[in-house]
Amino acid sequence: MTHHSLWHSLLRGLKVATVGWAVATLPIGQAAPLPDKAALEQTLQRAPQRLTVIEPHLSTRDDHVRVQYLGWPAEVVLDKLLGATAWRKPGVDVEFRALDGYVSRIPAERFTQYQAYWVVDRVGHPSFTVDNLKQNEKAVSLGPYYLVWDNIQAPELVPEGGSFWPYQVADIGVSETRLQSLLPGQMVERYKAAAADAQKHCLNCHQVNGFGGDKRPTNLAQEVKKLTDAEFHAWVMEPNRVKPGTTMPPLADAMPQADRTALASRLLDYLRAVPVAPQPAAK
Numbered sequence: 001m002t003h004h005s006l007w008h009s010l011l012r013g014l015k016v017a018t019v020g021w022a023v024a025t026l027p028i029g030q031a032a033p034l035p036d037k038a039a040l041e042q043t044l045q046r047a048p049q050r051l052t053v054i055e056p057h058l059s060t061r062d063d064h065v066r067v068q069y070l071g072w073p074a075e076v077v078l079d080k081l082l083g084a085t086a087w088r089k090p091g092v093d094v095e096f097r098a099l100d101g102y103v104s105r106i107p108a109e110r111f112t113q114y115q116a117y118w119v120v121d122r123v124g125h126p127s128f129t130v131d132n133l134k135q136n137e138k139a140v141s142l143g144p145y146y147l148v149w150d151n152i153q154a155p156e157l158v159p160e161g162g163s164f165w166p167y168q169v170a171d172i173g174v175s176e177t178r179l180q181s182l183l184p185g186q187m188v189e190r191y192k193a194a195a196a197d198a199q200k201h202c203l204n205c206h207q208v209n210g211f212g213g214d215k216r217p218t219n220l221a222q223e224v225k226k227l228t229d230a231e232f233h234a235w236v237m238e239p240n241r242v243k244p245g246t247t248m249p250p251l252a253d254a255m256p257q258a259d260r261t262a263l264a265s266r267l268l269d270y271l272r273a274v275p276v277a278p279q280p281a282a283k
């Protein structure tokens with residue numbers, strides 16, 4: 001089998017299980033709608049609780065801004081919506097799709113390692129919104145649902161920023177396909193970690209050969225090959241400097257600078273190495 005036909009069959013095989021009653025495999029994007037807040041509260045038979053987090057969209061490396069939200073432990077909600085066994089498997093990602101095409105694919109293991117909350121309101125604030133400083137956006141609506149992490153109990157999560165904090169979550173699913181499983185054979189071992197980093201930091205908006213989000217669905221396997229090292233680094237480290245007012249956020253800017261630079265270099269190596277699939281599939 002050539003790489004091209006391998007790509008093709010893998011990309012066509014990209015499937016998700018949908019939520020609720022209709023647990024079937026459907027192409028991504030056709031998941032059943034989530035229940036609304038009132039229906040969810042009724043199903044869970046308990047009121048949402050208060051919790052406090054360091055809000056990554058408002059915080060910088062030196063200024064940690066705490067925000068109080070109302071929500072339920074995410075595991076409880078995922079068990080209800082996806083079934084207790086479907087998503088609790090090693091190697092699967094829980095996929096959160098936002099209204100604007102942003103997709104967060106979060107490894108299932110992370111939910112047992114860290115405490116996440118499925119949030120429905122902000123406490124002591126006139127609306128369920130937050131400013132997204134990194135994307136130059138004010139009073140961004142967070143509803144219907146927002147996924148947050150207890151980064152006060154687990155301060156090691158603070159430098160990661162907001163990539164695993166999807167807001168405006170409109171549907172969820174379980175995805176058994178990871179980007180690294182789409183890598184041609186000999187690339188898998190070498191680029192596994194970099195592909196996971198790309199999934200986390202870039203492919204919630206962009207795509208690699210049809211895999212990723214729809215917020216800015218350009219193929220990074222293609223786009224990045226047009227850039228020099230200097231252009232790539234300048235863009236991902238400080239997009240707002242290259243293009244003032246852009247909504248592309250800087251790469252993990254709560255991390256120490258040296259770690260960010262190293263991460264950017266790993267992403268660049270990987271995105272240059274990954275072959276461009278002949279036709280974008282899986283759309």
Ligand code: HEC
Pocket residue numbers: 201202203204205206215216218220223224236243245246247248249251267
């Ligand atoms: C929150 C969404 C988001 C994330 C996350 C994101 N980008 Fe972008 N990116 C954008 C948007 C929006 C544009 C268009 C920017 C503009 O023209 O103002 C863009 C533009 C680009 C471009 C120029 C090609 C194009 O599509 O216009 C490249 C290359 C790029 N991004 C690379 C990356 C890399 C690499 C990462 C991960 C380190 C990343 N982006 C993460 C939203 C995102």
